[in-house]
Each structure stands twice: as C-alpha cells, then as structure tokens.
Amino acid sequence: MVRTAGIGGTSSVVVLDNGGGFCKAGMAGQLEPTAVVPNCLARPRSSKKWLVGDQLQECDEIQAIALRRPVDRGYLISPETEREIWERIFKIHLKINPSDCGLMLVDPLFHLPSTQRVTDELVFEDFGFQSLCVGNAPVFTHAYQAHKKPTSLLARSKCSLVVDSGFSFTHAGPVFQNRVVSGAVKRINLGGKALTNYLKELVSYRAWNVMDETYIMEDVKEKLCFCSLDIVRDLTIARKKGKENSLQCKYVLPDGIKYMRGFVKDTSSAALKADDSEDDDVEIMGGSNPRPRRTMPEKQEEQELTLTNERFLVPEMLFHPVDLGMNEAGLAECIVRAVTACDSYLHPLLYSSVVLTGGNTLLPGFKERLELELRPLVPDEFDLHVDLVDSPIVAAWKGASLMAASPDFQGWSVTKAEYEEDGTLRCRQRFLH
C-alpha cells in the first residue's frame, strides 16, 4: 500500500544534486533544498572517527583536518564514501526511507561507463530506490531560469548557454529544446577545488604553511577572492605599501582555542578589535590552558594571514588557465567554442541568454569580468546578455526539484524492476541527453 502511494504521489521523490563540493538534497516540489552539506568525510587530527558531511561544519577542530571525497574530478569514484554521506542525509536530514521513494539525481555530463555503473548500483542496490531519473546541471539550471522568468527570451526559445563553474570543473553547455547539445559542450578542467589548492600553494610559500588546511583555505577563498577587472592596475595597487594598498586584507586563522573559525579582519576597525581581544587572550592563556607555542609575544597571538594580489590572481586562472601552465583556453573562449559548435541559427539566441551558475560565479566581479572578455569575442551583430542565477550553488537542484514534481516524472524515470531486468546501459539509454 505504501508502495503504490509512493509511485503515484509526486511528493515522495528525493532530489539530489551530488556535486563535488556540496551535496544538495531535498524533496521534489520544495523551493529550497533541505540539506546542503559538504560532500566529504573529514577527520580531525586528534580523532580516529570520520565526520560525515554536515558534522564537519560543526566540528571545532578544523586545523589540518583530513578530507576524503567520494567524487574525483566531478565523477563518483568511491561509492563506499558516498554511501555514508547519503545515509546520513536520508536518515537525519530528509528522514525518509529510500525504498519508499523515487530519486531525481543531478548527474555530471559525460559519465564514464564505470562511474555510471557505480552510481546506478549505489542508487538501486545499496539504497533500493524505487525509480531513478537523471539529468544534468545545464538542463536543470535552464529549467529553473525558465520557470522564474516565463516571459524571457530564454524561456520562449527554450534555448540558452549554461556556464556551470563548479567545484570540480567548468562547463559551457548549450541547451536547445530543453536539452543539452552534448556535442557542443566544452569543459575547462578547473574548478573551485583547483583554485583553493592554488591559493594554498601561494600562501604556503609566501606566508604560513597551509598545505594541510584545505578546509580553512576554502573559507579564505570564498571570503576574500574576487575577479579583477584590470589586472595590471590591481597588481600595481597590490604592490603599494601601507594605506595606499586598498586591496590588502587580513584573515585571522583559527587557532582552535579562541577562534574555532577563521574570519576576515576589518582593516578599518582592526585597531579597536585587537585591543579587546588581547585582554581576552591573556585571560585564557593565564587559565588552565597553557600552550606549547609561547614563543610569540602576546600581542601577536592572532595568526593573521595577509593577502594582497593572491585575492585576484587565484580566480584569474579561470579566465587564463595558460598562466598556470595549463594548455587550455579561458572561460570566454570556452563559451565561444561551445556556441560555435552549435548550428549557426542558434548563435544569436545562445549569446543573448548566457546563464552563469556554480559556486565559482559567487566570486565578486565574476560576471563583469566575463562580459568584459566575452564581448570582444562575440560578433558585433549579436546581443550579448550574461545572467547570473540568484543562487548559483543550488540552482540546478531547484530546477531538478521543479521537474521532479511534474506529473511526467514517472514517464522519465527507470524503475528498479527495469534496472534489474536490463542493467545499467539499457537504462541509461533512456536518459540520452
């Protein structure tokens, strides 16, 4: 009885966007995902136990935390790790039993046969979902944009160019008739993870050794990095000393005693704050917590990280991977190539609705920078319109939620029985994007 209700009702469809950085999960039809948790296991230095997903966000000891990710370069390679994360999401956050539900999964483009099989096995054999429907981020992001602005050109033409710059890689994917033109999709092998690691590399040489502090540096990147609109000008500013250097920023690293999380130190009110915190610090230090590292004078108890040109040189790599020694075209050219690979009738439509999504687009100035670089490359008779989705990290999830709530869901999906009968390959053929 429960089962028929599950199949008939659209409410019991789980929507999951299994990204490399974050796993977004919720029920179909919801406007916002119930859970957005880091898609990794983490182990603090002092503990033997791995923390799962959102436990990492509450963990107090984040220095030198070891991370284990189920996703490598965007594709699921470690189902054991993923199972633990999904189990927690289903049990604690969604409070559902997978065998009573269908699943709408946001999948990466160009699955390898092996990663595809691993995913299907995880869905059907480990969790026993009743049915599965997969789609990819460009399609869902397009669906979300079309739903939000039903009268826009994007919605009427059913055509857009979705730029998804996520944790593992960056895709420029043309969407036509609500489907991805997969032959025209172009990818840059650079995503949020590579940017964080690049920042780590720079900082470790110039200031503190943070090679083991991936998690902390991710936060530094999100809070301080931005896209420069004029790199030579900004480099010159960053070279100045003292107050003239308006780009200089300070980030207080967590020490695990006073600050569990790092934060940006406001340069203007830094003096005041430092006075307050010093007193606190002395009290703590005088208490029951003597630390081995007492060589530094008490005034500099805060471990400060000063960033100047790293703030914009790191995101710069997305636009010029060549500077990193990577023989790949930058984002603007990537978009142009994706468009050029489509039929020439589509070019004006695609250029007039470029949609930006994915976590990297949250970097300040991302859209402006892209427009600046893209305009000279686009033929002048075409309009260029770049649009940033309102919530880049969960936009694909929202689109998936909309589509999973539609009555057609059962028609799109593959049931467990069909999977058992036909296996991975046959089932996947139905989803041909």
Place this chain on the structure above:
Amino acid sequence: MDDGESSARRSSSRARKVAPKMGAALLDSNTRAQAALARLEALEKDNAGAHEPIDLDDDDEASPDEDEQRPHPKKQAKGSKRKTRQAKALERVASIKKAPRSFLDLLQEANLEALPPNVPSYLRAAVGPPSVGARRHFCSVCGYLAPYTCTVCGARFCCSRCQTLHIDTRCQKFLA
C-alpha cells in the same frame, strides 16, 4: 670511485636521487615540464602529499565493527611473527583492491579514444588550447608581473630582491 659508490649506496636514497637530477635539470626542459605537470596534478588533490597514509587508515575505518577488535591483532603480533606478516601482506593486497581508483585510471580504462569522432565524450568536450594570447608570467615570490626567468629552474621573478629570495628558498625544490 668504487669507494664513493658504495658509500653512496649506504647513505639515504633521497640525497642520491637529487644530485644527478640537479645537474640534468640545469637546462633540461623535460624535467621542467614534468615538474609543471606534477604541480597541475597537485591542484586536484584533496590532502596535500598525504595520499598514502589516508588510504591505509581507510582500511582501518572501512568497517566500524573492527574498532573494538583493534587491540586483538596487536596481541597476536607478540605471539608469532610469521602470521602477522602474512596477515599484513594480505591486508595490503586487500587495501590495494579496495582503495578507490582515481578518475584518471578509470578514464584510461574507458578507452574513449576508440569511439568514433562524432560521438560526444569526456575527451572531446575538453576545450583545447587557446587560440590567442600568450602566457603571462607572475613572480613566483611576490605575484607581480615577472619579466625575468631563473636560469636554473625556470621559475619567474620580478626583481633582484625576489631573485635572491627565490634562490635562497625555492630554487629546484621541486626536484626533491
């Protein structure tokens, strides 16, 4: 000569490896390219340089039930050496089998080159080299635009101050 060789064999392998490479690297673009590739590879790592220990720990953590039994094998270790060695070897084999393979391994296995050229695949979606614009170089020390190249290792620097710093700290470190 003979004497020198034998003493080198006994000393740590690390020192031995570095020395000839240093010489070869003086003008060897191949080594430089390799170092650059290794650096790009490192950008995709989760934990810097700590790949193996984590994989080994995985083995311990893989099944939480084993947690209670952990003291057990230690007791055995005192008993018979042969058994534990065997067990260790078996464990190692199991961990190699169990450890998730990297995406690049899977990609190679998938043999996407064999597909006809009109089929879209992971490989064909790669954006490819840029058509315009040369590489800009940033100072490896301070980040500013760098017109000069280190003659030894090929890194970039912008001024003599940065050059000194580079030679003192980083030059050829990537070879070690």
